[in-house]
Amino acid sequence: AILEKAEMVSNAKMERSTKSFNFAAYHDLETLYSFMDTLVASHPNLITKVHIGNSYENRPMYALKFSTGGVSRPAIWVDAGIHSREWVTQASAAWIANQIASNYGVDPSVTSLLGQMDIYLMIVTNPDGYVFTHTNNRMWRKTRSVNSGSSCRGVDPNRNWDAGFGGPGASKDPCSESYHGPYANSEVEVKNVVDLIMGHGNFKSFISIHSYSQLLMYPYGYTCTDIPDKSELHSVGTAAIKELTSLYNTIYQVGSICKIIYQASGGSIDWTYNIGIKYSFAFELRDTGYYGFLLPANQIIPTAEETWLGLKYIMEYVCNHPY
């Protein structure tokens, strides 16, 4: 533990500029927030930091907005780290943020995409949980809200959305890892995102990044009934996975949440789909259970690279299929 702390302190010193930010390492919240500032500072005409609200413990929640102009252009939302122990997701999102920034003006498809759409990328969607995984319990998943009448804290932020809320696939028990909370959007972390999405009004895609299991999923989780757009989303997912797999042969499966992993109510992409954001997807990144949440840092960049290919495919598709 002492060695790790020393390592982290020295990482932080090295990471003054994004060029020396070590993408192949896991960082604490402060370092990730500082990386965001550095990224914004090096791309002032492309990226702004949007303060969408504060967490339960009053930490700021930031999304990076990639935009080349316009007013409320159609937009794509990507979030990582809503479950704080899924460390490869925050780490990959940092790499992806940097990738989008570097690709703009260089890669024709990213450049063209950003000419027509905005991208919102939230690297740490559950900052309280993330800090807790560093200071106290590496396996913490939920928010850190106090549950009245219970000594157990936290609500599963991905059971707290207003879609089949409280139904099968979430727990009523505050001590449970999948506790849905007292009511939908009770968690300020969730409410902040909901308010942003609703206030903006022009999101065309919502993509949530989790780990682990190597899956690309579409709605629904709260029911196994197929969505009307199942065919299209399944084929977009299949094509995206083909791009992902092409890099390192990492095998992913595609399907609805309910069928491929488990029935789960109150999930974010069910809510976004139901309010009309058709291209709603959730990723589960590496691996399939060997290291699980404790994925070695040397797999961060390969994971981010392959995920980026899948994500890019989806974004291009969304851009090419306005609705």
Add this chain to the structure above:
Amino acid sequence: MLCAHWSRLRRVSSRSCCATALRSTHSSTRLSSSPERIMKTFCSVWLLLSVVELSPAQEPPLACRGAAGPAPPQPETAEDMASTGDLEPTHYPARRAAQVALHYLNTRHGSPFRVFGLQQVHKASAEDVEAGGRKYKLDFSVTDWASGSAGPALRCSADVLFPRTERHSAPDVKLRCEALQQINRTVQEEEAFYQKHIPPDSAVSARDIPDSYGNMSEEMQPFWRLARVAASFIMLRESSENTEFNMVQMASVTQQESSEEQLMLEFVVLLHDLPSQEIVQWKLLASWSPDRGVRVLQTEWQPRCPHATKPPN
């Protein structure tokens, strides 16, 4: 062994881990899932201890009745996840059954230098059988995780029977893998590892492998794999159609004395159940030698009060 907060909680019945867990409205009396069974055992022991220790003036806590525990994973849905007939190989019913077969494979053929992982399910079907169980037939491929993604895939077929009994009982697995005998046995590494740690003065001890950052030293890898293989005995035994277990960390390993030409190791492992997302902690005692493979001698579930920050030692 007890949670740090446990002694305080005993006197606060309404706030105990047990009581909050028991507020679940799950009404079935069938203890079909292992988290429920675990909680019931925990609650029974807890209740017993509390009753013994409390003065007459204090109320015993809520009786541990019915099922309790983390969100019972949800196959009771009327949704068409009917696990009868041909199954979609990429969907969870087939994958969970294949994972059970994997645990079985690892108990039989895992070693400090070999742990198998599921690569893909090719075909799957399920049928109800007499005596109320459900049998899955699977065709799937596995890889040896220890040799990385470069390793060859082995084709396997398995019958996995999940009994439907009042109290949970372990699934039954029949397994055949092609060319199992022919894969490179890691004899030399095993022998070297054994010779290195069998001397009486060897006292290996380590915690948190891998660490939070996923770091694991070369030296610790074989111990981690042994923990994974030993944990497979537990994961196999505790599995049902509603669980999908993986080991997420070897929380500790402590070498024990042994007079029997076996490495004797006490492990504490953290298991993750995907459907409930719960982290479950087990302590176990296992032996290993190149000749006899892994044997698990004792297992002990360790309660983790969910609000505690660190698992009890």
